[in-house]
Amino acid sequence: DIQMTQSPSSLSASVGDRVTITCRASQSISSYLNWYQQKPGKAPKLLIYAASSLQSGVPSRFSGSGSGTDFTLTISSLQPEDFATYYCQQSYSTPQAFGQGTRLEIK
Amino acid sequence: QVQLQESGPGLVKPSQTLSLTCTVSGGSISSGSYYWSWIRQPAGKGLEWIGRIYTSGSTNYNPSLKSRVTISVDTSKNQFSLKLSSVTAADTAVYYCARGNDWHYGDDHFDYWGQGTLVTVSS
Numbered sequence: 162d163i164q165m166t167q168s169p170s171s172l173s174a175s176v177g178d179r180v181t182i183t184c185r186a187s188q189s190i191s192s193y194l195n196w197y198q199q200k201p202g203k204a205p206k207l208l209i210y211a212a213s214s215l216q217s218g219v220p221s222r223f224s225g226s227g228s229g230t231d232f233t234l235t236i237s238s239l240q241p242e243d244f245a246t247y248y249c250q251q252s253y254s255t256p257q258a259f260g261q262g263t264r265l266e267i268k
Numbered sequence: 269q270v271q272l273q274e275s276g277p278g279l280v281k282p283s284q285t286l287s288l289t290c291t292v293s294g295g296s297i298s299s300g301s302y303y304w305s306w307i308r309q310p311a312g313k314g315l316e317w318i319g320r321i322y323t324s325g326s327t328n329y330n331p332s333l334k335s336r337v338t339i340s341v342d343t344s345k346n347q348f349s350l351k352l353s354s355v356t357a358a359d360t361a362v363y364y365c366a367r368g369n370d371w372h373y374g375d376d377h378f379d380y381w382g383q384g385t386l387v388t389v390s391s
Contacts, residue, residue: 162331191374193374195378197378204383204384205315205378206381207377210377211372211374214375216379250315250377252370253376255317255328255330256317256328256329256330256331257305257317258317259314259317260314262315
């Protein structure tokens with residue numbers, strides 16, 4: 162099974178900051194990497210698919226990059242509504258797997 | 269706009285079978301190159317992929333749950349279902365259904381999710 166490891170597990174930042182979250186796969190997953198945002202009591206929301214494609218309706222301050230085993234999610238200028246938990250997910254092979262999550266908190 | 273809605277008992281006794289249904293609206297469950305998944309999340313923890321089904325009937329399950337899980341689809345009702353047998357307190361979680369989209373090579377993601385339903389395993 163492929164393991165997904167996110168870093169950091171939590172992060173404090175201010176509105177307007179640039180933030181980067183990293184996701185590493187235990188083996189190559191090509192570009193089969195997705196990013197989701199989850200707010201308390203809500204279902205996850207797709208932000209980025211295929212490592213770098215922005216889901217329709219998602220603000221352009223979100224971007225993704227990487228391939229193989231190392232991936233990043235970048236938020237270029239944090240907005241108040243961005244404080245949430247972020248998960249990466251590999252869909253290269255089953256069982257699909259999520260990272261443990263990165264909780265983004267207001268500093 | 270596609271919508272997914274989970275339904276089923278919110279309380280299940282230990283050793284019994286958890287049964288949930290996901291009803292898909294706003295589109296046919298049989299159309300397009302999609303599959304239908306179940307994902308769960310214990311309180312305060314991360315997301316765990318349970319398994320998926322294509323409308324052809326083909327399934328994949330998480331090996332950690334495989335001996336206890338069955339996912340089925342009823343295209344006539346535009347629904348798919350989850351059964352998890354021999355539950356314990358460790359199966360207490362919010363259960364989500366989701367649509368998997370693997371239309372394009374190199375891309376496979378969950379684009380629509382249900383709101384989630386809390387299932388508690390307790391006597």
